[in-house]
Amino acid sequence: MPVNGLTWLVVLQLLGALLQQWLLPTLPGPIIGLLLLFIWLLFYGRLPKSLEAAASPLLQYLPLLLVVPCVGLMNNLDTLQSQWLVIAGSLFGAMLITIPLSGWLMQWLIRRQQQKRGRHD
Amino acid sequence: MIESLLASLQALKSTPEFAVGLTLVAFQVALLFYRKSKIVLLQPVIVAVTMVITVLLLLDVPYSDYQVAAEPVAFLIGPATIALAVPLYSQLRRIRQLFGPILITLLCGGSLTVILSVLFCWLLGGSEMLQMSLAPRSVTMPIAILVSDSLGGSMSLTAAFVMITGVFGAALAPWLLKLARVTEPAARGLSYGINAHAIGTVRALEESEECGAFSALGMSLFGVSLALLLPLLL
Numbered sequence: 561m562p563v564n565g566l567t568w569l570v571v572l573q574l575l576g577a578l579l580q581q582w583l584l585p586t587l588p589g590p591i592i593g594l595l596l597l598f599i600w601l602l603f604y605g606r607l608p609k610s611l612e613a614a615a616s617p618l619l620q621y622l623p624l625l626l627v628v629p630c631v632g633l634m635n636n637l638d639t640l641q642s643q644w645l646v647i648a649g650s651l652f653g654a655m656l657i658t659i660p661l662s663g664w665l666m667q668w669l670i671r672r673q674q675q676k677r678g679r680h681d
Numbered sequence: 682m683i684e685s686l687l688a689s690l691q692a693l694k695s696t697p698e699f700a701v702g703l704t705l706v707a708f709q710v711a712l713l714f715y716r717k718s719k720i721v722l723l724q725p726v727i728v729a730v731t732m733v734i735t736v737l738l739l740l741d742v743p744y745s746d747y748q749v750a751a752e753p754v755a756f757l758i759g760p761a762t763i764a765l766a767v768p769l770y771s772q773l774r775r776i777r778q779l780f781g782p783i784l785i786t787l788l789c790g791g792s793l794t795v796i797l798s799v800l801f802c803w804l805l806g807g808s809e810m811l812q813m814s815l816a817p818r819s820v821t822m823p824i825a826i827l828v829s830d831s832l833g834g835s836m837s838l839t840a841a842f843v844m845i846t847g848v849f850g851a852a853l854a855p856w857l858l859k860l861a862r863v864t865e866p867a868a869r870g871l872s873y874g875i876n877a878h879a880i881g882t883v884r885a886l887e888e889s890e891e892c893g894a895f896s897a898l899g900m901s902l903f904g905v906s907l908a909l910l911l912p913l914l915l
Contacts, residue, residue, distance in 0.1 A: 569760035576763070586912040588827035590762040594905065597766035607767065615764035618757060623726045624708045626822050628748065628755040630730040630844075632837030634737060635744050639811070639838065646805040650815055651845055654797035655876065658819075659854050660861035662790030663872035667865045669782035 565614025572597055694742050700750030707732040722848055724880065762823040769901035776898055779867060783898070786868075790875045791903045794819045795911065810834060817911060818842035819850070820904040821878045831912050843878070850877030851884040866892040874899025 576593030584592060601607065618625075633640070640647070693699050711728035737747055748755070776783070798815040807815075814834035817825040822843045829839035854877060858869050866889050873881035874896035882900055886893030 566760060569763050572763050573759045586831060588831055588908065588912075590759045591824065591827060591905070591908040593759075593763040594766045594769075595909075597763055598769055598905075601766060601770040607770065612767065614760075615767040618761040618764045619768070622758075622761050622823065623724075624704070624729075625754055625758045625761060626726060626840065627704050627708055627729045627733060628751045629758070629826055629836055630726060630840045631733045631737070631747060631751075632744055632835075633730065633841050634734045636835055636838050636841075639835075640841070643807060643811060646802060646807040646811065647815075647842070649805045650798050650801035650807065651818070651842065652849070653801040654794055655846065655850055655853060656857065657797060658790055658794045659850065659857045659872055659876045660863065661793065662786055662875050663858045663863035663868045664861045665789055666782055666786040666871045667863050667868035669785055670779065670865055670867060673779070673782060 562610060562613035562617070564610040565608075565612070568611060569593075569597075569614060569618075690740075694740050695746045695750055697750045697753055700747050701754055703733055703736060704729070704751055704754055707736075721852060721880070721884075724844065724848060727844055727848075758823055762827070765821070765823070765901060765904065768897060769905060772894065772898040772901055776894070783871065783895075783902070786871055787875065787899065787902055787906065790872070791819075791907065794876060795907070811838070813915070814838040815842055816915065817907060818846050819876055819878065820907050821900055824904040824908050828908055828911055832915055847877050847880030851880045854881060854884065867895045870895025871899040874901075875903050878904075 572593040573590055575596060576591070577589035579592050580587060580589040707729040708725060711723075711725040711732065714728055715723055715725045733747075737744070795816050798818060799812045802812045802815050810833065812834075813832040814829050816832060816834070817828040817839060819825075820828075820843075822840055825839050825843045826836040830836050851873070854869075854873055858872060863869055863872065869888065870885045870892035873885040873892070877884070878900045882893060882896040885896035
């Protein structure tokens with residue numbers, strides 16, 4: 561068990577929860593913890609082995625952990641049943657537009673940058 | 682004899698050993714099923730959740746009992762969410778030169794997925810709870826459910842929408858991107874990451890390593906920026 565890395569993650573979660581209570585009520589505690597860890601990594605400049613040892617199994621088994629909140633769906637089965645048309649319409653309507661559009665935009669920006677660089681060379 | 686066994690089972694159904702055991706076994710079976718069948722629609726989470734819900738309904742266990750008893754598993758979602766800083770950091774170091782295009786695409790594409798989901802839901806007459814549950818649907822699940830909760834949505838509905846988005850996004854994206862003549866691996870990857878999170882990233886990795894890296898980057902960056910900005914804006 562990578563307890564060293566896990567200790568850091570739990571301490572960061574506690575810190576995140578504290579900051580949420582104290583100053584930032586709109587941000588979820590774990591998100592504040594994530595940001596703190598990210599900023600710390602940027603300053604530290606490399607990834608400590610102990611942290612990686614705890615992070616990679618947690619992320620690998622994230623789908624397992626998420627089963628618990630997902631099971632809450634059993635309380636919303638009636639919403640899914642009565643609203644399925646609204647849900648499907650919103651999901652697929654948005655997807656059909658944003659998937660090609662974000663790909664197209666990125667490609668256009670990459671090619672524009674390449675052209676600019678080409679002119680400078 | 683059998684009656685006393687059933688009575689004992691009844692007594693156990695609100696204990697952690699039952700809830701945690703059920704969750705673990707269901708996930709292992711679902712994982713085995715996914716690896717054998719290789720059907721994207723049968724994501725381990727979807728199959729495991731279906732199995733757990735079926736058992737709970739059969740044994741007449743309310744979700745609130747299961748939720749309390751399964752807390753040992755659910756607690757680790759917090760540390761795992763914080764651990765998402767690790768892939769974000771590793772990805773950011775890798776890609777420096779396309780920073781401008783990535784940021785612009787993320788900002789436009791990301792806001793569009795949120796705005797369009799909420800807008801279509803509103804136009805189709807969905808309630809505000811449903812709109813808020815749909816808003817964070819295209820980011821990775823641990824972040825999406827936290828954001829949904831702070832916006833006044835339903836965490837479990839959002840979890841379901843995240844799954845549907847990932848599965849169908851990853852299935853539709855190759856075709857939609859071809860239709861829009863998007864051939865750059867970096868552009869395809871970023872679109873996978875913004876629109877279909879982890880499931881899209883798996884699909885992107887099948888195309889090429891570059892495509893997969895950009896998808897992972899898009900997913901991590903979008904998740905964190907949505908968590909930071911959405912609760913402030915809505």
